[in-house]
Amino acid sequence: MSEGLIETVAAVIADSGGRVLLVRKQGSDTFIQPGGKREPGEDSLRTLARELREEIGVQLVPGSAVRLGEFEARAVHEAGMRVRAEAFLVRVEGRPEAAAEIAELVWIDPRDPGEVNVAPLSRLHILPAFLATSEDAA
Template structure:
């Protein structure tokens, strides 16, 4: 890992209408993907499952996990740092409720995000990717 780079795992969670779930951590202003740092000995999927359970109170559907790639961006909450995120598209089961360090959750249209502060990773990489992947003709 490079000095000044924070390695994380992040989740792209979309609902049936193609909206993307974002979270805002306590004491911060930027909305971002759920996820976080790996703990010692954790692989990406274990870390992602733990972070989703801790932050949102729901569970990752293991059969739904799809790797989307690695992305680099300026860190939203750590001045002078960058994040390197392994991004996964996942489905979740159970009620989504912010907990632990999460103050707020929001569902947004990735092709027309509202005027809210967005983490650089979310703004520059995740939302454009989600906008290209979302269902074109939702039937629900």
């Protein structure tokens, strides 16, 4: 039996110290990138802008998105599914705060998240892509 696929758009938001923001949904113990599923007629950046506003109360800075790639891994919130995310490094305006289905925010060192339970999609794919991009820019 093949796994189903969930298509999403994910944001990498880094602070001035290089830490990356992750979110935890209510009822979950796993942290993921902010973002979510497209609604009909939305492109990736409109989806991201809407999800960031709804989930963490920030505004996507126009023109700031840098595409990191498209990545796929086992879904942590939907049993038997895989998730594919188009990930973007973005800048935002405002102070992130948990809203909607988000229970908690955490800023992590992308090289060493410590005890934070980071989803495979972020840990294995998105965070390494961010680190490679930030090292290329350095």
